[in-house]
Each structure stands twice: as C-alpha cells, then as structure tokens.
Amino acid sequence: MLALHRSTLLGCAAALAGIFGLFVFSGSAKPPQAWTWIDIVGEGGTTLMCALWLVFLLDGRPRGRVTRLLAGGLAAVLLAAWTDCLDEFFQVDKLQRWDNLLEGTLMPVGVILLTAGLYFWREEQSALSRQLRKRERLFREHRAFDRVTQLADAEYLVQQIRLELSGQQATSGALVLFDIDDFHRINHTFGPSEGDRVLQAVAQVMLLNLRNADLLCRYAGDRFAVLMPGRDAAQALRHAARLARAIEGLTHHTCADDQAISFTVRYSASSIDGEPEALLGALNRAIEHPAHWATHAA
C-alpha cells in the first residue's frame, strides 16, 4: 500500500530536508551545553510519532479525499514538530522570524486538515457500515462464500428459508429469483473473467438496492435469489421490478477495451411456504417458462 503513496512520502521527506537546510543555512548551531534535553526529547518524540502515524495511515488506506486530508494534516503537524525540534539545535536570528512563522502556520493548518479528514472519515465509515449491515446476515453464520461474488450459495439460502418458515411471524416473507438473459453470450463474446465481473457488478447493484433484512444469494450460474423477510409475494414482485430496473440501468464496461455491455433480467417471485426445494423448483420453472410466471408471480 505504501507504494501507492510514494509521491506523498517523498514530498514529506523533501519538506523535512528543506526545513533542515533552512536551519543549517540561516541559523547557527547551538553548543551542546545550550541544548535543553527535556525539550529535545519531547519535540523529537512528537516528530517521530507523527512520522510513524503518517506511515501507518498511508500503509492502511487507499488514495482519496480522506487519505489526502489526513495525510496532509499529519504531515503539517510533523513539519511543525520538526521545526520546533530543530529550534533546540540551531540559533535563528529572531529578526528573521521565519521559524516562528513556519511553526505557527503549520500547526493550525495541520489541525484543521486533520479535523476535516476525520469528519469525512466518519462519513466514509458510516457509509461502509450501512453496506456491511446488508451483508451482516451473511457474515454472521455463513462460511462458504461464492468465490466470484462473495455471496451466500444455494445451500445457505435453503437453510435460511427453513429458518424463516420456523419463525413466529404471520408472514414468512417472499423469495425472488433473477436470471440474467443470455449470460452465456457475455462469456462467449468477452471471456469468462469479464463474465465474472458482470456477476460482481450485478451483485453490487442488487445489494445497494436491498433492505438490511434482505438476503441476496448467488443461487447458480447467472441466477440470483433474494430472500425478503416480512414481504408478501405482491410486495416482493414490486420490489423485484425496481431491482430489475436498477440492474438494467447498469452499463458495464469491459476491462480490456472499454466496450459497453448492458443486459436484461427475468425474475419470478413467490411467498415462502412449503419445502424450500419445491419453492425454488417452481421459481426456476417460472423463470424458464414465462407462461408459468403469472401463476407464481401473483
């Protein structure tokens, strides 16, 4: 991860060296008897800690606004502490005042940048938590993820349907099955790894449009299932239509040559009652034979 931020680290090292150069050329070295050790340890320690925080931060974060603000803030505080520390070793003509100006400007700028960075970081964390809550049901109990989409598989779906059926609620919920039309053509035209990317994109769009209580599974191949607790078939069908519009509004661009791929989906929905395998069989038939669909969609 640090390699991503090479220019930031180099810029910071250059600024540290620049400030050192300023002291060397515009100041005169203090004799060791004039050094105040307590200040050197305090200010040097602060400089070292800020440098470590900066490295930890850059090592753990991708590029982006939050990283830029936090790194900029930490770098400014680091440079202020470095200036303060060098003050202990060099005598600067106070008439020049640049060291006070440097220290006095860098510290507040650093603190303001850090505050802004922490504010946006908080926003980023709540957006991530919202996303994770949608997968929480998956993480809580599921171990075998689908390799491509990281969603639960059909086996887990069946377990969860059984769990819903054993619940005390008046309505156990609904199940919707989606199928991407002519998916084999995407594989055939653009290759299976592009097909995998399409499956991942569809999964993401669906997750974005689901409630936290809904469970999205990769049922098989190009088929996705959504378990919607507390919804009846009619509500599930309305929601399925919205999800289908969201998926069909997606344009996927191929990695290799940026070709646009869009697709259509079919879906069927039913309230959950009876054996999960029978229910899934009926929804599969409904998707494959649209004439049958009306019966199950109702």
Ligand SMILES: Nc1nc2c(ncn2[C@@H]2O[C@H](COP(=O)(O)OP(=O)(O)OP(=O)(O)O)[C@@H](O)[C@H]2O)c(=O)[nH]1
């Ligand atoms: N890239 C990729 N392809 C997969 C994966 N799993 C299954 N497939 C392919 O998905 C395709 C599904 O083909 P079909 O069942 O005929 O579905 P379809 O092409 O959408 O046809 P219709 O359902 O009739 O519209 C097959 O070509 C499978 O090889 C996977 O994990 N990744």
